[in-house]
Amino acid sequence: MKKNNDYTGPEELYEDDMNLEPAREDKEEVEEQKANVEDNLSDEADPVEELQVKYDDLNDNYLRLHAEFDNFRKRTLKEKADIIKSGGERVLTDMLPFADDFERALQALHTAEDKEAMVEGMDLIYSKFLNFLNQHGVKEIEALGQPFDADKFEAITTVPVQDKSQKGVIIDCVQKGYQLNDKIIRYPKVIVGE
Numbered sequence: 001m002k003k004n005n006d007y008t009g010p011e012e013l014y015e016d017d018m019n020l021e022p023a024r025e026d027k028e029e030v031e032e033q034k035a036n037v038e039d040n041l042s043d044e045a046d047p048v049e050e051l052q053v054k055y056d057d058l059n060d061n062y063l064r065l066h067a068e069f070d071n072f073r074k075r076t077l078k079e080k081a082d083i084i085k086s087g088g089e090r091v092l093t094d095m096l097p098f099a100d101d102f103e104r105a106l107q108a109l110h111t112a113e114d115k116e117a118m119v120e121g122m123d124l125i126y127s128k129f130l131n132f133l134n135q136h137g138v139k140e141i142e143a144l145g146q147p148f149d150a151d152k153f154e155a156i157t158t159v160p161v162q163d164k165s166q167k168g169v170i171i172d173c174v175q176k177g178y179q180l181n182d183k184i185i186r187y188p189k190v191i192v193g194e
Contacts, residue, residue, distance in 0.1 A: 091136060098128070101125045105121055105122060137180050138178050139179055141176070141184065143176075143177065147170075152177075153189075153190045154177075154187040154189050154190065155191070156191060159194065160194050169192070171191050175188060
């Protein structure tokens with residue numbers, strides 16, 4: 001019973017004007033969301049278990065990798081120690097023929113009457129030894145007549161010189177120096193002009 005005036009109050013609403021369907025749909029939607037949340041809460045145990053399994057796998061992989069690296073490190077240290085222990089084996093094996101040559105030379109020296117032949121034999125052994133050193137990368141450092149360089153030479157003493165061109169120049173070599181490839185393994189001991 002609707003009146004003709006513009007005011008519509010709650011008492012004037014009719015039941016057929018009320019739309020109850022959307023309220024039912026909202027209620028169903030809320031219940032559906034509630035069920036989804038409950039399902040998610042019950043499913044949360046599964047992700048925790050999955051994460052635990054992943055953690056266990058990663059931890060196992062880490063421990064294995066750590067053990068492998070530790071074994072590698074120990075093996076490498078052992079190999080280095082073996083190399084240091086027997087590193088010069090090849091060079092020493094190559095030097096054994098010189099020991100044989102010197103032994104023969106000494107035997108011949110005790111019984112020899114020809115001094116010239118003995119000197120020639122010693123020269124031969126010496127040249128053979130120098131070739132051996134060159135084959136292994138050892139070279140003599142030239143010193144005489146070179147300008148003095150504290151990085152290459154060890155000065156024993158200085159000697160006054162009369163010629164000004166010989167100041168700061170190596171006049172005499174007391175002990176030869178050698179270098180292995182580019183590294184000096186023994187510095188030449190020299191006398192420098194002053």
